[in-house]
Amino acid sequence: MTLLQVDNLRVRYDTPRGPLWAVDQLSFKLESGEMVALVGESGSGKSTTALAILGLVPYSGGTVETGEIWYGGRNLLALDEREFRKLRASEIALVFQDASAALNPFLTIGLQLAEVLEVHRGLSRREALKESARALGDVGIPDPESRLHAYPHELSGGQRQRALIAMSLVAKPKVLIADEPTTALDPAVALAVLDLLKREREERGAGVVLVSHDLELVHATANRVHVMYAGRVIEQADAHELFERPWHPYTAALWRARARIGGERQHRLAAVPGAPAELTALPPGCAFHPRCELATDRCRRERPDLSGLRRAETGVSLSSGRRAACFEKERVAGAHAEAFDA
Ligand code: ATP
Ligand code: MG
Numbered sequence: 019m020t021l022l023q024v025d026n027l028r029v030r031y032d033t034p035r036g037p038l039w040a041v042d043q044l045s046f047k048l049e050s051g052e053m054v055a056l057v058g059e060s061g062s063g064k065s066t067t068a069l070a071i072l073g074l075v076p077y078s079g080g081t082v083e084t085g086e087i088w089y090g091g092r093n094l095l096a097l098d099e100r101e102f103r104k105l106r107a108s109e110i111a112l113v114f115q116d117a118s119a120a121l122n123p124f125l126t127i128g129l130q131l132a133e134v135l136e137v138h139r140g141l142s143r144r145e146a147l148k149e150s151a152r153a154l155g156d157v158g159i160p161d162p163e164s165r166l167h168a169y170p171h172e173l174s175g176g177q178r179q180r181a182l183i184a185m186s187l188v189a190k191p192k193v194l195i196a197d198e199p200t201t202a203l204d205p206a207v208a209l210a211v212l213d214l215l216k217r218e219r220e221e222r223g224a225g226v227v228l229v230s231h232d233l234e235l236v237h238a239t240a241n242r243v244h245v246m247y248a249g250r251v252i253e254q255a256d257a258h259e260l261f262e263r264p265w266h267p268y269t270a271a272l273w274r275a276r277a278r279i280g281g282e283r284q285h286r287l288a289a290v291p292g293a294p295a296e297l298t299a300l301p302p303g304c305a306f307h308p309r310c311e312l313a314t315d316r317c318r319r320e321r322p323d324l325s326g327l328r329r330a331e332t333g334v335s336l337s338s339g340r341r342a343a344c345f346e347k348e349r350v351a352g353a354h355a356e357a358f359d360a
Contacts, residue, residue, distance in 0.1 A: 020047050027084070028082070051225065059247070113183050117178040117181075121182060132149075256340070
């Protein structure tokens, strides 16, 4: 069952240097029980996508120019703020990139959690606090009963992040948008959090949109991945196929950049050679061409659309929905096919 469907989303920010499209022609589907990951360098439009799904783009100073976001038979972008507020937290929840900014510094963790439970699940204060302690325990916070009385600044960065995740999950949302939920966590805790999200998906059919810089983690936990570059999806594929046999040179470079650090877990992306795209002055043709070793004249002139492979004899399985926006993708995919055949 499709939980969420984003169609042709386009978001503009007006900046002193001119307008920029942080998200452009973005479409994807999230099925029940599935985890879809958005990856890409800093500034590629991942958080803006997350904000759009929650109806929060206007609050960040941006404008949704086009697009539809379908959830439960309704186009979210056509809802008014009052209707949207009802959906937020109860049905579609967001774990913000910055936990410190998302928690209220003047309220204890327990009260912040309990409030969500009182509003969205109608629990009494007592029940809500009991349930809150359980939720904190679920995300691995030690001695949760006593932590209920702590203020956000009394927790470590990792614990704040976990408290925020607990807060997002207590209302049992159908869709969870998690923007770098594990960045502040050490690897063991990050895995525990991902396990928790997996349980939510398997036990209640929740869907997760994961934004992450940690490609190893995405590879290990996501079902499908959308790779973003300069606001656009340049490749989409099943997680296990994407990194092992990328079709787009940018995906291949992202994965190589991760590999160069010798298998050590890396939370920020290691650098892909060349400067990231300047969104207020995108080059003509493919936005990635100035950094691409395979670029041809056509890449400098024309912008490639997302499409499947033209030839079947590359040895890459043509799974449904796999696409890349690259004129040279047969060469990239073919190079892998040869490497795998050898
Ligand atoms: P990161 O990995 O650093 O979190 P991201 O992929 O989440 O990056 P976004 O935060 O969505 O990227 O930003 C996409 C682009 O939009 C960037 O160029 C950013 O500078 C720009 N942008 C984001 N928010 C605003 C804003 N409020 N006003 C103007 N420009 C913005
Ligand atoms: Mg972001």
